[in-house]
Amino acid sequence: MTGSPPPFAPYEWMIAWRYLRARRAEGGVSVMTWISLVGITLAVFALIATLAVRSGFRTEFVDTIVGANAHVTVFHSQRVNEAGHTVRTIADYDAMAERVRAVPGVSRVTPLVKGQVMATAGGRNSGVEVFGITPEALAEIPRIADPETSRGDLSAFGRPAGTADAPETVGIALGSGVARELGVEVGDSVRLISPDGVRTAFGVSPRVKAYDVAYIFTAGRYDIDRTRAYMPFDEAQLYFNREGVADELEVTVEDPEAVDRYAPAIAQAAGQNAFTWTWQESSGGFLRALEIEDNVMFVILSVLVLIAAMNIVSGLIMLVKNKGRDIGILRTMGLTEGAVLRVFFICGSFTGIIGTAAGVVLGCLFAIYIDPIFATVNWLSGGGVWDPAIRGIYALPAELQLRDVLSAVALSLGLSFVVTIFPARRAARLNPVEALRYE
Template structure:
């Protein structure tokens, strides 16, 4: 009794049994349409966010958050750079590196990036030591000229642990007979599997001192790699370090080095969200139909309310309240369903695989053992707001038609 009149009448229309059962069916279809659209949208975006997070974590497990390298020449005083970096509380670890493109030859030839590291320091900036499936990273001792290959790279080269490979670097050295490409024989001492194709197929790791000797770089390195406590601060920390070193340095972070990948993933997620929003829009269109039919069915009621003094604006509010409640029920149902489906999606997928005796996500193709999901509160709130907005807009036209009802015309044949 304390509710505003439009709200009270709108709630009564929502609860009341209608003479026309088809209108009730259309209203139910509107609720289900909105709920299914919201559920599908929440689940799909959670899965896409999960894959994006999985890719980012696997990539950053092997790659540094940021790098500071010499501009056009090796970084000679890299120990000073390490000391300056560690004074910054935002830095979790620092390690020097050398990185060169090379052609690696075994039974077959394959281009790859050769990275020189200090095994004892590498654990501070990457998880390479934890990704070893054969051998140990610590076997990359100075002077051993051992090499660690990615699993896919080893398969392409046709080599195993204990075999020799020839590394041909894109560097020339002067000899009495002219320029000769730099070549060196390395022994395969280990194989790693990062679960990310760019590293598994395109990365080989050697001891930093061995690569310095092959390239005749002295004590110089390509640069230093940084790992942060907060990866989002990577560029700011690397820039501050370059300024503190007071020299011409090149600064890059993980977002710059992989800009195209993350831009593509973001675009894919946005396009998918737009496409799946059409499911919610279909539920909103059904809501328009049900509201128009309800207005037609309630012509006599509207006329009586008008003669009792209810203004056109109040009449419009009645049907806006009733339609918005339908949208609210559908949205809440969809949000609850989407969250529950996302949280149990891995178990559902496993059940389908057992039932149909198929492998929907083969490990040798996707490098994962389950379906990754990342349910983000911001995505859920945005989807709920969009669905409620569509439902509200869907009520405007039928409510406007109801407000324009002429009492005399509506009651003429009653």
């Protein structure tokens, strides 16, 4: 006596394949099945494309922050100086920087002088935030000291230009947005106007000084390129009346994503009157908004995948109805309920597998070739689809990650397999006597 065949035996696959490739006139795959196939393909494509853009946008957003800004900013608590003014400057910035630099995980510590001025050139004006920094420290900022996106010679930063009109003009670095707003290029001269300038017996008069544009950088974020300029540290101390002091310390760490782990040790090394401000705290609102948007988009697109998978039920029910006579014959020939269930389960799940595979291919191609695709869309729409002034970065990024692809595949196949069970059970429980009564 032979045992019963194992589940998903070859004959079950053979019967399912005959049903799938049968013509519609023979009661084969219906139009609804093709609709469900296309629906699952588009839903998986949309899910993978959205996840790739989400990952790419967050990576680009974080990279532009940590690549052009301090990971941790150290500043002093407010105090009243000898003149009766409230200040937050750091007098012992060199000693404080040495202590912070000794903290494990800290890669760079740089004193900064910061101030807001009005830049003018050729009758055009622009508000600028000036960072006073040493040339050596500026050369270590990844997004600023990038020869592929910058113009000019970084070694000329801080070096007197020695022109006839301004023999003592010092070279500064401008963001590409500032340079575009002022209409200047490398080698041109700009004037910086500070309202808190020269102190005289009659009060404070604005300070106006000309500087040579030695370097133009593109950090990758519109708000940085449009508002930032770098000035040599010692020159910034003179210009902003910060002789012998710094406004803050710019600290970078080895692992920016784990910056909260370094912050307490940095604050302790800086001293009891020092405070820290991490990049996650300054940009926490953006990161939380991205996280909420990511979760909402995943839920919405998961519903779309579920809707597409539900179409399999309609197509499979129609297939079961058309194959009622065949089911009755198969049951009388000895097929068990489980065998019939598996036959129609294969029919339904095969649609989900093919649709998922096609969606993965389309989604991966979209993520890989997003730049030419986006350029084509931008050209067809006449330009202006992506406004960096609103979105902060200059292009739509996409980063294809294995976990995103696997999550999309698992979601699509899981839903496809689950919804297929119900019409397959209906086929398995069909009474062969009722199926063959009118035959």
